[in-house]
Amino acid sequence: MSAKLPLGMSGRYVSRLTSGTLAIIMAGGRGERLKQLTTSRAKPATPFGGKFRIIDFVLSNCVNSGIRQIAVLTQYKAQSLIEHVQRGWGYLRGEFGEFVTVIPAQQQVGPHWYQGTADAVYQNIDYIRAHHPKHVLVLAGDHIYTMDYGPMIAAHVEKNADISIGVVEVPVALAREYGVLSVSETNRVLRFAEKPKQPEPIPGRPDTALASMGIYIFNADLLDRLLTEDAALENSQHDFGKNIIPASLGELAVYAYAFQDVRTRAQAYWRDVGTLDAYYEANMELVYVHPELNIYDEEWPIWTYQLQRPPAKFILDDHAGRRGMAVNSMVAGGCIISGATVRESLLFSDVRVDERSLVHASVVLPSVRIGKGCQIKRAILDEGCIVPDGMEIGIDQAADVARFEVTEKGVVLVTPQMLKALA
Numbered sequence: 158m159s160a161k162l163p164l165g166m167s168g169r170y171v172s173r174l175t176s177g178t179l180a181i182i183m184a185g186g187r188g189e190r191l192k193q194l195t196t197s198r199a200k201p202a203t204p205f206g207g208k209f210r211i212i213d214f215v216l217s218n219c220v221n222s223g224i225r226q227i228a229v230l231t232q233y234k235a236q237s238l239i240e241h242v243q244r245g246w247g248y249l250r251g252e253f254g255e256f257v258t259v260i261p262a263q264q265q266v267g268p269h270w271y272q273g274t275a276d277a278v279y280q281n282i283d284y285i286r287a288h289h290p291k292h293v294l295v296l297a298g299d300h301i302y303t304m305d306y307g308p309m310i311a312a313h314v315e316k317n318a319d320i321s322i323g324v325v326e327v328p329v330a331l332a333r334e335y336g337v338l339s340v341s342e343t344n345r346v347l348r349f350a351e352k353p354k355q356p357e358p359i360p361g362r363p364d365t366a367l368a369s370m371g372i373y374i375f376n377a378d379l380l381d382r383l384l385t386e387d388a389a390l391e392n393s394q395h396d397f398g399k400n401i402i403p404a405s406l407g408e409l410a411v412y413a414y415a416f417q418d419v420r421t422r423a424q425a426y427w428r429d430v431g432t433l434d435a436y437y438e439a440n441m442e443l444v445y446v447h448p449e450l451n452i453y454d455e456e457w458p459i460w461t462y463q464l465q466r467p468p469a470k471f472i473l474d475d476h477a478g479r480r481g482m483a484v485n486s487m488v489a490g491g492c493i494i495s496g497a498t499v500r501e502s503l504l505f506s507d508v509r510v511d512e513r514s515l516v517h518a519s520v521v522l523p524s525v526r527i528g529k530g531c532q533i534k535r536a537i538l539d540e541g542c543i544v545p546d547g548m549e550i551g552i553d554q555a556a557d558v559a560r561f562e563v564t565e566k567g568v569v570l571v572t573p574q575m576l577k578a579l580a
Contacts, residue, residue, distance in 0.1 A: 437568045
């Protein structure tokens, strides 16, 4: 993903800006709309794309952008997330001032856990001060996208902005889930409403709204002042979208930065996989011939930690219905498809599918075992599921509703706990 720089900005200058930026990744969310998929893990730790975790995308964006000072703030059921970051992101060189560090909630400023996004950063303000950054980049750790933050930081400096907000266009019907902005012709933010019941559309485009990506750039000294002032307000919810940004609009220069393809200026790929249907669809898009998200881009690799596993194996080939095959699918290492058929599906590592079973249009997380003669369609199978012989999932909706979690669009979520309850 090549970066088209704003006027007057050389690549060398942008790299100087990114190297002087501290990234704060907010990774403590529950992800309640993902239902049982986040019962035992934080949303950023949820597997995605066959071999990654959701947080790998924002971490990869930082590293690929030249930002090598990164703090990950955790809170809700963070153990698997902490282990993943420690194992997969410990290669940066501390002696060069590079790091990816995990900071659990520690009640730094009183007897309470993080009370909002702004409070989470404020409770770690001494950590930020100790690193003396010029800019602080605040990022949500639960979105799927690839983005070079360098041009955004350069635009922030060129506009002499106090705060910059990354924005995307979304349908008005979905905008209630985001912070919604109204901007001037120069992209200065005029109004900001967090999760409004009636989102304000873009002028002349009644079906489209401008939504915050959860990306904020602050001048470090300003962020320190704003968070300190907000912390003293008893009636504040201590949240960037609800308090910090709206209160800054009259006093400070707050600008929106449109997340667009640097060559075509078209809307770039960005997904909030905050619901089961959105999570399912974003994964399934990857099996298309030409998906919008290119995880094969050698110029913008997605880094992660993964166990060393042997190649996927497809075995048995006879005329009695036992043929190990996968069509229009992605199959990770360690999988064994034994006399079974996988179609239009995404299988994570170490999945076993036994003979005469069919897996169709499904997302199968790591270490799932699917027995003989099973029929599975439009399903999400959580990590560690053991599906008994002959089980049908996604065939009879009434039976699925009684046993599992079924979304509005008919996708079936199955977890190990659900299967154990049936046994």
